[in-house]
Amino acid sequence: MHVHHHQPEGPAAHVSEIGEVQVEQIQVNSVLTSKHIHPVITDHIVGADEEALAALGYKQEFKREFGLWSSFSVSFSLLGLLPSIASTLVYGLGYAGTAGMTSGWIGSMVGILAVACSMAELCSSMPTSGGLYYAAAVLAPPGWGPLAAWITGWSNWLCQVTSSPSIDYALASMMLALKSMHDPSYSASNYQIYLLTVAIMIVQSIISSMSTKFLARFNSAGTIFNSIALVIAFIVILAGNERDSPKFNKSSDVWGTIDNQTEWPNGIAMLMSFVAIIWTMSGYDAPFHLAEECSNAAVASPRAIVMTASIGGIFGWILQIAIAYTVTDINAVFEDELGQPFVTYLTQCLSNKLVNFITALTIVSAFFMGQASMIAASRVCYAYSRDGCFPASFIMATVNKYTGTPVNAVWFNTIIGCLLLLLIFAGDVAIGAIFSVGAIASYVAFTIPIAMRIFFARKTFRKGPWHLGNYSFPIGLLSCMFVLVMIPIMCFPWARGADNTPDQMNWTCVVYFGPMLIAISWYFIYARTFFKGPKVNIEHAIYDTADDQVVVNNPTGVYDGVETTPYHSSEKSKEV
Numbered sequence: 206m207h208v209h210h211h212q213p214e215g216p217a218a219h220v221s222e223i224g225e226v227q228v229e230q231i232q233v234n235s236v237l238t239s240k241h242i243h244p245v246i247t248d249h250i251v252g253a254d255e256e257a258l259a260a261l262g263y264k265q266e267f268k269r270e271f272g273l274w275s276s277f278s279v280s281f282s283l284l285g286l287l288p289s290i291a292s293t294l295v296y297g298l299g300y301a302g303t304a305g306m307t308s309g310w311i312g313s314m315v316g317i318l319a320v321a322c323s324m325a326e327l328c329s330s331m332p333t334s335g336g337l338y339y340a341a342a343v344l345a346p347p348g349w350g351p352l353a354a355w356i357t358g359w360s361n362w363l364c365q366v367t368s369s370p371s372i373d374y375a376l377a378s379m380m381l382a383l384k385s386m387h388d389p390s391y392s393a394s395n396y397q398i399y400l401l402t403v404a405i406m407i408v409q410s411i412i413s414s415m416s417t418k419f420l421a422r423f424n425s426a427g428t429i430f431n432s433i434a435l436v437i438a439f440i441v442i443l444a445g446n447e448r449d450s451p452k453f454n455k456s457s458d459v460w461g462t463i464d465n466q467t468e469w470p471n472g473i474a475m476l477m478s479f480v481a482i483i484w485t486m487s488g489y490d491a492p493f494h495l496a497e498e499c500s501n502a503a504v505a506s507p508r509a510i511v512m513t514a515s516i517g518g519i520f521g522w523i524l525q526i527a528i529a530y531t532v533t534d535i536n537a538v539f540e541d542e543l544g545q546p547f548v549t550y551l552t553q554c555l556s557n558k559l560v561n562f563i564t565a566l567t568i569v570s571a572f573f574m575g576q577a578s579m580i581a582a583s584r585v586c587y588a589y590s591r592d593g594c595f596p597a598s599f600i601m602a603t604v605n606k607y608t609g610t611p612v613n614a615v616w617f618n619t620i621i622g623c624l625l626l627l628l629i630f631a632g633d634v635a636i637g638a639i640f641s642v643g644a645i646a647s648y649v650a651f652t653i654p655i656a657m658r659i660f661f662a663r664k665t666f667r668k669g670p671w672h673l674g675n676y677s678f679p680i681g682l683l684s685c686m687f688v689l690v691m692i693p694i695m696c697f698p699w700a701r702g703a704d705n706t707p708d709q710m711n712w713t714c715v716v717y718f719g720p721m722l723i724a725i726s727w728y729f730i731y732a733r734t735f736f737k738g739p740k741v742n743i744e745h746a747i748y749d750t751a752d753d754q755v756v757v758n759n760p761t762g763v764y765d766g767v768e769t770t771p772y773h774s775s776e777k778s779k780e781v
Contacts, residue, residue: 231260233503234330234343234667254332254502261333262739263497263591266604268417271499275421276492276509278428283488283581284517285372285574287435288567290485290524291547292375297481299539299546300699301471302464303454303529305478310525312475313482314518316687320648321489321514322673323655323681325507329669332496332503335588335739337361340654342738344662351738352728353653358589359724361650363717364487365582367639369406369575370622374629374636376571377401382545383564386557399629409576410619413583414605414612417498420580427573434566435520442527442551445559453530464535468700476694483691484644485521489513490651491577494584507671582618587611592740634708638716645695645717652688655681 255265271279290297297306327340338361342354380401381393412423446452465474492509496502531554532538541549547567551560590601605612628636658666659681673680698711728736 231257233257233260233332233669234340234662235261254500257332257503258497261331261339263333265497267498268609269498269500269502270417271421271495272501273505273509275425276495276499276506277512278421278424279495279577279580280489280491280509280513281517282424282427282431282573282577283368283491284485284513284521285431285488285570285577286485286517286521286524287431287438288372288375288379288571288574290481290521290528291379291567292372292571293481293484294528294546294550295481295539296484297478297525298528298532298535298550299466300480301474301478302462302466302535303459303532304461304463305475305481306525306529307460307522309475309478310482310518310522313479314486314522316684316691317483317486317518318514319680319684319687320651320655321510323658323677323684324490324493324651325510326668326672326677327654327658328493328496328510329503329507329671330667332493332499332506332669333588334494334497334584335592336490336493336496336585337650337654338589338592339739341657344654344657344666346657346661351733351736353657354738355594355728355732355736356721356725357650357653358594359721360646360653361490362582362585362589362594363720364643364646364650365578365585366618366621367625367643367646368488368578368582369409369618370402370625371639371643372571372575372578373402373405373409373622374398374626374639376405376568376575379545379548379564379568379571382543382548383561383568385543386548386560395629399626402626402629403623405572405575406579406619406622409572409579410615412576413579413615414608414610416608417610420610424573424577424580427577431570431573432520434570435524438563438566439524439527441559441563442531442554445556446531446554447556448531448533448554454532459526459529466535466699468702468704469697473694473697476691477697479691480644480695482521483648483695486514486517487644487647488578488581489517490647491581494581494588503669504671507669579615579618583611583615586614586618590614592738593736632708634710634712638712642713642717645692645713648688648691652685656685659685 254269258265297309301309324337328336331340331343333339338354338358341357342350345353377398378393381398385391385393413420415423463471463475465471467474467477469477489510492499492506492513496506499506528550532550533553537553538546538550543549548560548564551563555563586595586601587604589595590598592598595601601611601614601617603613604610625639626636628639659678663678668677696711696714698705698709700706700709
C-alpha cells in the first residue's frame with residue numbers, strides 16, 4: 206500500500222496571522238468551505254492544530270496532551286485483545302470451529318484494514334472529535350448532509366454507549382466465575398453480577414473524569430500491561446499445555462476443517478465467525494475522537510488508527526492460533542456450567558494455577574479496556590451534544606473547567622450504561638445482544654462517511670497530509686463491500702427454521718435497528734426542523750452577496766450555525 210503523508214516539524218511549524226485563519230487554504234474538508242468563507246476571526250496566534258480545528262469551525266477547548274503513542278494507547282487498550290477474544294470465543298470458535306479463528310481471522314482482517322485505512326484518510330482531512338459524524342455531513346450530496354450525519358452519529362453513539370457495559374459485564378462475570386471455580390457451591394445471581402458491573406463502571410467513570418494528561422499516562426500504562434499480558438498468555442498457553450498426546454491439534458484440522466456448529470452452510474458459518482473478529486477490532490476509531498486533544502493530529506491520529514488495526518490484528522491472530530492448536534473439545538467449552546467459555550477452555554490444557562493466572566491477567570486487561578472505551582464514548586457524546594444531537598445537549602457539551610475534560614458526558618453515558626445493564630435480569634440472550642450491537646453499530650458508522658467519500662465526493666474531497674493516494678477508491682470500495690456483506694450476517698441466528706426459538710434468536714436486528722428506527726423517525730418528525738448538521742462555534746467572515754462586502758457572521762443554509770461570540774480559545778496557543 207502506498208501512503209502519502211507529510212509530518213511538520215511540530216505543532217507550531219505553521220502559524221496563522223493574528224486575527225484570521227484562511228479556511229480555504231487549510232488542507233481540511235470543512236462545513237465552512239462550501240459557504241465561500243473568508244477568514245475565521247481569531248484573537249491570538251494559533252498553531253497548526255488549532256488552525257485546522259478553527260477551519261473546521263470549532264474552538265480549541267481541550268489541551269492537546271495526547272500524541273501518537275498515547276492516542277494509540279487508548280485505542281489499543283480499547284481493543285483489549287485478551288479480554289475481547291475471551292468474551293467473543295463463543296462466536297469465533299462456536300460458529301466455525303478452529304478454522305474460523307485462523308483462516309477466518311485473515312479473511313476478516315482484509316476488510317477491517319480497508320475500513321481502518323479509509324477512516325484514517327478521513328481523519329487526516331477532518332481532525333475533529335466529531336469524527337465520522339462530521340465527515341458524513343461534509344461529504345454527503347447537497348441537502349443530505351444533516352440526515353447522513355444524524356444516522357452516522359446515532360449509530361456511532363449506540364456502539365460507544367453499549368461498549369463499556371458489555372465489556373464490564375463480561376469482566377464481572379469472569380470475576381465471579383473465578384470464585385465459582387474455587388467454591389463449586391457458589392453460583393452468582395443476576396443481582397450480584399449487576400451490582401459488580403455497575404461498581405466497575407463507577408470506578409472507570411471516576412478515572413475517565415480526570416485530566417487529559419492523567420488519562421494519557423493511565424492509558425499508556427494500560428497499553429503496556431495489555432501487550433505484556435497478551436504475550437504472557439500466548440507463551441503460557443503453549444508452554445504450559447498439559448494435554449495428553451497429541452500435544453497440539455493437527456494443522457490440517459486447525460486451518461482447513463470447518464467445525465460447523467450452526468444450522469447454516471459452512472460458508473455462512475465461516476462468515477458468522479467474523480462477528481468475533483469485528484467486535485474485537487471495533488475500537489480503532491478512538492484516535493479520531495481524540496483528535497482535538499492530540500498534537501499534530503492530522504498525521505498522528507490517522508497513524509494511530511492504522512497502527513491499532515494492523516498491530517491489533519496481528520497480535521490477536523497469534524493468540525487465536527494458540528487457542529486453535531490447544532483446544533480439545535469445542536462442544537465442552539460451551540456446554541460447561543461455569544458459563545465462561547474462555548475459562549472452560551483454559552481448564553482443558555492448563556493446570557489450575559495457570560488457569561487462575563491467565564484469568565487474572567484477562568480481568569485486569571478488561572478493566573483497562575472498559576476504561577478506554579469510556580473515554581472514547583465520552584468524546585463522541587460531547588461532540589454530538591456540541592451540535593445539539595441529544596435532548597439537553599447543553600449539559601453534555603460542557604468541558605469541566607478543572608479537569609479540561611467532558612465530565613458530564615462521561616457520567617451521562619454511565620447512567621445510560623447502567624440502565625442497559627438491567628437486561629441482565631431478562632436473561633442471557635437479552636444481555637448478550639449488546640455485544641453484537643456494538644459490532645454492527647460501529648461498522649455502519651464507519652462506512653457511511655467512507656461511502657460518501659468514494660461515491661459522492663471523489664472530485665471535491667481535499668486530502669489531508671496522510672492519505673492513500675491512487676489507492677483511495679479501491680480500498681474505500683473494498684471496505685464498503687465488506688461491511689455491506691457483514692451487516693446481514695451479523696444478524697443471522699445460530700439456528701434456522703423451526704429450531705429458531707426465542708432463546709436461540711439473534712436479537713441484534715431488534716436491539717440495533719429498533720433504536721435506530723426511533724432515532725430516524727424522530728429526525729423526520731421533529732429534529733429536522735432544528736438539526737442542520739455540525740454547528741460551528743466560532744465567528745467567521747462570509748461574503749454578503751448583496752453588495753459583495755465581507756461581513757462577520759455565521760453560515761446559513763444547510764449547515765446552520767449557532768449564535769456565537771468572536772473566537773476565543775480556552776487555551777491560547779503558546780507557540781509563536
